[in-house]
Amino acid sequence: MTQHDSEPPESGGGVRSVKSAERTIAVLEHLGSADHPCSLRELAADLRLPRASAYALLTTLVNTGWVDVDDAGRYRIGLRALRAGASYVEHDDVVQRAQPAMNELNNELGETVHLARLDGAEIIYLATNLSRHSLAVLSRPGRRLPAWATGLGKAILAGHPWDEVDRLLPETLEPRTVHTFTDRAALRAELEAIRQRGHAVDEQESTMGLRCFAVALDLTSPPQEALSCSIPVVRLDPDREKQVVTALLRARRRILR
Known part of the structure; x- marks a missing residue:
């Protein structure tokens, strides 16, 4: 085991939050609560994200089924998120x-x-x-x-x-x-x-x-x-x-x- 492996991630023994994970959660929660599909511009502005970062994140979520995008380039929560929510309720x-x-x-x-x-x-x-x-x-x-x-x-x-x-x-x-x-x-x-x-x-x-x-x-x-x-x-x-x-x-x- 190296010295790096044996040390805690930060002082106090806590675990650092992962920014990309935080952004992913923020996007999903925002789309899940929105009453209409959102454009890239809206999402980036509402979540205060750089448009390039927001686009890359949304592309990943679309490719994995967590977010859907329509022909006009507007985003909404995807089927995979629905399945996850249904599973939570069922159990x-x-x-x-x-x-x-x-x-x-x-x-x-x-x-x-x-x-x-x-x-x-x-x-x-x-x-x-x-x-x-x-x-x-x-x-x-x-x-x-x-x-x-x-x-x-x-x-x-x-x-x-x-x-x-x-x-x-x-x-x-x-x-x-x-x-x-x-x-x-x-x-x-x-x-x-x-x-x-x-x-x-x-x-x-x-x-x-x-x-x-x-x-x-x-x-x-x-x-x-x-x-x-x-x-x-x-x-x-x-x-x-x-x-x-x-x-x-x-x-x-x-x-x-």
């Missing part, structure tokens, strides 16, 4: 544990059921059971939304100490609709109300015309996942809302037992 312990209860809840209510996990200040959808109605809610697995603007996110955040939530959230709470909480004091009061009530309600805070009921899954402490049922407001009345909340609480008990 996730919480998804496997929750799926039978989600199926039962979907069959009982006939409405869209979601399972999501907290990831930073956002939630990421892990699994979805679609409504049987023509007017339905669709949030595909892998979609990300601000935690403070969703019933799922608020249900999870309500199980965390406020100091931790405050550090987690961005300085500015950007709205998705006119109903989104953008004031920290109001959001804190809302999270306390959720703790007292035992479930969260998204009052058209993420999508106009849609109400979402959610409960945290206390599989860890504090919770990281939540279960929800999303319904267009035109299909709701007080009795239906009580039925939905009762069914959600029953599904949570089944998952946690």
Whole structure:
């Protein structure tokens, strides 16, 4: 063994990050969250990469199937990335544990059921059971939304100490609709109300015309996942809302037992 082999990569015994790997991850995450195919110019500008480096990286990702490029030279996430994401969900312990209860809840209510996990200040959808109605809610697995603007996110955040939530959230709470909480004091009061009530309600805070009921899954402490049922407001009345909340609480008990 040479002296070089025996020495740590850097002082303190840490491991240096690999810049090319960081750039690859940044490109994939950017394309995965974009709502439209991106040009080379857009990607280079958004990620602050030299265009030559961005082009070389994108060419490698296209050649390996992680990124697709259309005839206009615009890039989007590729099939290989989709397979990797699907594999993650298929092997996730919480998804496997929750799926039978989600199926039962979907069959009982006939409405869209979601399972999501907290990831930073956002939630990421892990699994979805679609409504049987023509007017339905669709949030595909892998979609990300601000935690403070969703019933799922608020249900999870309500199980965390406020100091931790405050550090987690961005300085500015950007709205998705006119109903989104953008004031920290109001959001804190809302999270306390959720703790007292035992479930969260998204009052058209993420999508106009849609109400979402959610409960945290206390599989860890504090919770990281939540279960929800999303319904267009035109299909709701007080009795239906009580039925939905009762069914959600029953599904949570089944998952946690």
